[in-house]
Amino acid sequence: MEIFMLEDPIVRPGGAGRGSARASELVQRSAALLSSTALGTLTDRVVTDILAGVPFYRASQAPADLRETVHSCLCLGLAALQDLDRTDDFEHSARHLGARGADQGSPLEALLQAYRIGGGALWSGFVNLVIEQQPGDVFLLVDVAEKVWQLVDRITQVVADAYRQVQGELAVDRIHRNWRLLDSLLYGRPDQPALAVAGMALGLRSEDRFAVACVRRPTAYPEPEPLPTLKLGREGDGVSVLGHRRAGEEAMLLCMGNRDLDELPDASIAVPGGQVGLGPVVQGLGQIGTARALAELALATCRRPGEVSRLDRRLPTAFVLGRPDLASRIARSVLQPVLNRPRGEREVLLATLAAWLDCGGSPQRVGARLFCHRNTVLNRLRRIEHLTGRSTTRPRDVVELSLAVDAYQYGQHPPMADLPPHLPPRG
Known part of the structure; x- marks a missing residue:
């Protein structure tokens, strides 16, 4: 029986150990050769594998510039393998690719899955090239594999970080945009085209039924929050709620569906220690401003902490x-x-x-x-x-x-x- 001690270095033919100069030369030479002779074929293969293996792209949602993006990523990887000291260059390019993926709306998981496919194709290209050109150096592929996958991991991490950063920025922009659109519905007088834009962005239909609840908290808000808050899609007793806050004012847009106010328990919109004024149900995006004004009138009739005042139950007082x-x-x-x-x-x-x-x-x-x-x-x-x-x-x-x-x-x-x-x- 032969016993190999793990602490003893394994000497390969030619005296090349892990991280040897020969392995580095093989990486650089193979990367240069792939770039000059097989990049187009490799790009086509990766695109085909992505379309077949990633559900997001398989559902015909692939961006029009998918091949261009794949080509850029492979060029980036091969260039980095030829000069691993130029990390700033390839990280800058990777950040750009991640940001573009976020801009295009590609899911991050689909993006990373595509990068893994590209990494696998890059490794296969190395293996096939070495077997064809330098079969005697096949043993060096162990070192090459480590370098290739370390590079893929680094690029993937940079891409993911850039994607998340841009996605966060887009989310903030979307919140601000939706806040402005909801503000225009509640407090402005948008024309028909503006109503259509607001409805589409907020997921509201022009023929929907709405009510507005105006809220008075037990203590006044300090300065307006730097980031306007908009809660989309919260479900309360089957009624979707869009929450809106501006300096000193707070309102809830209730998307009533087929429900009536009698089906909406006061407790579902009550504010502990505060007061809520609930206006009547109106139909159509253009009536939301009127509903908000009537809800403010209902709020003015509140006198007890925790009270929910419905306008239709306080009409004489509201009239006064x-x-x-x-x-x-x-x-x-x-x-x-x-x-x-x-x-x-x-x-x-x-x-x-x-x-x-x-x-x-x-x-x-x-x-x-x-x-x-x-x-x-x-x-x-x-x-x-x-x-x-x-x-x-x-x-x-x-x-x-x-x-x-x-x-x-x-x-x-x-x-x-x-x-x-x-x-x-x-x-």
């Missing part, structure tokens, strides 16, 4: 808030005699009127809420009738009283400054 000048006028026109009373009486009367409206005109429920007897509630209502000249039994008078209370709570007056703490916001 839509005209703050009229809100102030109606509050003073109807409630001025009550507002002129001493603070204690004024607070009690306004609290009773608001509770009576919220409780559907039931003195018993008002008494339970305000911790007083129903007769006390009726006496206070008669006092309000006397002061305002409005009757709680006449429908038109009740409408005026209701609008006046909303106007006082939500209008120019501080909503809760002059009202008792136990008076809940209406609606």
Whole structure:
């Protein structure tokens, strides 16, 4: 039995060991010969193997300049093998190739798989050339293989790094572009061509149904984030959401599909500690701006932390808030005699009127809420009738009283400054 000690160097014919000068000369000579005599054939072979072996390219998505790219990569590899000291040159070229792949939208895995195919073809070219030209030096292919695959690995790594860098830059550009497009839908008045461009980029159809939710966080944002945020495709209860933020404002575009607002739980869009105003469902990209304006109106009716206010459930209040000048006028026109009373009486009367409206005109429920007897509630209502000249039994008078209370709570007056703490916001 023969025993070979691993620490003993294995001497090959001609005295050439690993990394010998003969191996380096073989690499340089073979690379030069392949470049001058077989580069075109090698390029065609690599292109054929890529089209057959890489699913992305097999699906007829190969870039038109695939052969040119393969030719450039093989030239790069062969040139590097002829002068391994010129690393800056080949790394610069490799970075360019990786960046171009990202620009063309080729998946990185497909790109790297193609490079591996090219590396294999390059190695096969070396083997075939040495067998044909210098069969006595076949044993040196062990050293050649190491050099070839080290080079392929280095080029592949540089290409991958450049690809990821450009892809990241493109992703940032895409975020900025989509942010601007969504901003134009929410806050601008884009024309039909601009609507089509925005819809295509954001994955929205012109005939889709949308709603907008405007958000007020518990604390104000600091300076606008340097990178606008856009969340694409988040699923919440079957409704796709596009989130948009600008300085001091935040909105969610809800792509409703065939759903109605009643199918959208408040909890799915609620903001802990914040407030959300939800506008009506509209149809068409051109109506998104209107939906956003109505959602802002709904948000203005919010008074409690964590509240979600739907416009269709706050229409009288929203009607008042839509005209703050009229809100102030109606509050003073109807409630001025009550507002002129001493603070204690004024607070009690306004609290009773608001509770009576919220409780559907039931003195018993008002008494339970305000911790007083129903007769006390009726006496206070008669006092309000006397002061305002409005009757709680006449429908038109009740409408005026209701609008006046909303106007006082939500209008120019501080909503809760002059009202008792136990008076809940209406609606």
